[in-house]
Amino acid sequence: MAAIIKVDNLTHIYQAGTVMQSYAIKDISFEIEEGSFVGLIGHTGSGKSTLIQHLNGLIKPSSGTVFFKGEDIFAESYSLKQLRSRVGLVFQYPEYQLFEEDVIRDVMYGPKNMGFSDEEAREKAIEALKLAGMNEVFYERSPFELSGGQKRRAAIAGVLSMEPEVLILDEPTAGLDPKGRDEILDTIDKLHREKGITIVLVSHSMDDIAKYADKLLVLDKGELKYNDVPKAVFREYKELEKIGLSAPQLTYLAADLIKQGVDIDPEIGTVEEAKNEILRLLKGE
Ligand code: ADP
Numbered sequence: 001m002a003a004i005i006k007v008d009n010l011t012h013i014y015q016a017g018t019v020m021q022s023y024a025i026k027d028i029s030f031e032i033e034e035g036s037f038v039g040l041i042g043h044t045g046s047g048k049s050t051l052i053q054h055l056n057g058l059i060k061p062s063s064g065t066v067f068f069k070g071e072d073i074f075a076e077s078y079s080l081k082q083l084r085s086r087v088g089l090v091f092q093y094p095e096y097q098l099f100e101e102d103v104i105r106d107v108m109y110g111p112k113n114m115g116f117s118d119e120e121a122r123e124k125a126i127e128a129l130k131l132a133g134m135n136e137v138f139y140e141r142s143p144f145e146l147s148g149g150q151k152r153r154a155a156i157a158g159v160l161s162m163e164p165e166v167l168i169l170d171e172p173t174a175g176l177d178p179k180g181r182d183e184i185l186d187t188i189d190k191l192h193r194e195k196g197i198t199i200v201l202v203s204h205s206m207d208d209i210a211k212y213a214d215k216l217l218v219l220d221k222g223e224l225k226y227n228d229v230p231k232a233v234f235r236e237y238k239e240l241e242k243i244g245l246s247a248p249q250l251t252y253l254a255a256d257l258i259k260q261g262v263d264i265d266p267e268i269g270t271v272e273e274a275k276n277e278i279l280r281l282l283k284g285e
């Protein structure tokens, strides 16, 4: 599979040249394959938000660059405006992204900004709201009256209305209750499976990553510590703990059972995988 995004020796220094200068990300390189579901995890302050804001050109690197489909997005002639419709970014706090008087107008903003007529923008907005799982009763409401989960759906729809090829979400489940979290994650998973959108999900939860991601990037103090399939990273749980992270809960369960002599796959990470292993053991296979 071809890389849709390539990050090349990316470094970002905040307040460069002052006594306050600090490296938020240091010399990071990786590729994102078209159609993949990438998890990005790291302790608070490890540089996740800084990194992803480079992917649609929202902030500029101190050195290094980003390629989208082989083109350097920070080259002078490159259209960042166009890029922002192709690489959609949903911020951690959707409040920052919602500003119109009602939900539908908010979601129409992107397509209108791209030059679509009111009517076309409305069609695209409705399509996007449906994809984001937003109930019609909210279309005419103020985005500020919505619950946390609905606000996120509105923010996601606002990005989907531009029909992006890549959807980047910065901790979209932060602050939601378990039901709200599962619903948002299932919506994202559906966009990936049914629409083929490449997903970059910034998350705090290894359990969520284990369930959805096919690639995992781990940041530690601005450096890229791991870039691998999730299972390969989970195997390093002792190293993960040193940087304030952990493997999925079920990986620990498997490790405990193995210590007690149970012949279970050490690489289980999800409830589904645990179920299959338990059934296999019960059948004595
Ligand atoms: P994460 O999203 O993983 O929590 P961030 O990218 O927000 O990490 O932050 C990485 C580092 O950069 C932190 O040390 C943070 O304090 C610093 N930082 C983030 N944004 C700014 C900013 N606008 N100005 C100065 N420092 C910042």
Ligand code: MG
Pocket (backbone or CB within 6 Å): 048, 049, 050, 092, 170
């Ligand atoms: Mg962040």
